Amino acid sequence: MPFIEESDLLELHKDIDKAQIINERLLDQIKFKNKELKKSKIQRNVLAGVTGLFLIGTLAITSFTAGLSSSNGFEKQENLLVSIDSLDAIKTRIDNLKLQNQELSLVNEFYLAKKFLEKEKIYSVQIKSFVDNNVTLASKALTNTMFVKTNPFYSYSLGNFETLEEAQKFRKQLVDLGFQDAFVASYQDGKRIQIEDPY
Template identity: 75%
Template sequence: MPFIEENDLLDLHKDIEKAQIINERLLDQIKFKGKDIKRLKLQRNVLMGLVGLFVLSILGITSYTAGWSNSKRLDNDQYILASIDSLDAVKARIDNLKEQNEELSLVKEFYLAKEFLEKEKIYSVQVKSFTDNNMTLASEALTNTLFVKTNPFYAYSLGNFETLNEAQKFRKQLVDMGFKDAFVASYKEGKRVKIEDPY
């Protein structure tokens, strides 16, 4: 079994706690953005309905006044005044909704990217295996750890990497810290695919 210095172990625990805090904050932000998305969709639909009614009423008033002006012939020096302020307010609200829609698109892209990564192959560095289900080492809130059943053992791995090269570099760091038995494995949909070349 590899020996790890107490300072290195404390540093690892601090890094894990920081990652857990960051993940919890991201989850809170995602929940908050989800509520915002629902609220903004409702606001957008209501506003579009109001804009539609406004446009229809303007068209109705315009057609009515055009018919009235034909029947009563206005002098050339009389003009019909329209409120430009109300049109500017509607334009400003539409611009604001467009900006909010762009923000919602970014959140949607984040969700799609997360779903895509869960279906793709990832690489992780296995540092320990157990015959018993020892879940005290892993937390579901930590996204950079894996605790997978590989019959008849339970494997504990650190890091989620998109490329084999990144995982190999991380493995080297762990070996330098004393985890001589650490190795790189690839995973897909929560199951180990194979043990990869360590170099």
């Protein structure tokens, strides 16, 4: 095993300590340079954003004024000032119109479906018949519910199905729930055609 003198060992430790101090200083300098680079990058991005906004604003104002001067053949140009309150009111009105349009679309879809049901042969599960029209039992506003008058009875049916198999499955579910007298019937133009096979 090689032998190291104590003085050489002390010198080696001093050199290691100096190297560690130099490394720490270099790390501090690297951290400082990184902070400076981040600051300059943020400043550059902010400056680019402000410049972009300025250019977009200038372009918008130029195109707006050019549009006003080219769209009006008048020699006099009227000043158009719109307050933020009036823009908010217009935005609110547009939102209300969109909502009304959605509601009208739903109503239109309802009437289209109703016309389809009146023209096509459909199947429904009749659950009850009454001599009197018992309006308190259910409302015509209920969807997938039919109220058909078959003299002298008023029939109440649930579900509007395109196929007999779907109606038969639904009838089985209703029987399981306790509607033992439920049966499947076919309808067209709002009138019952016939009573179908329950299975």
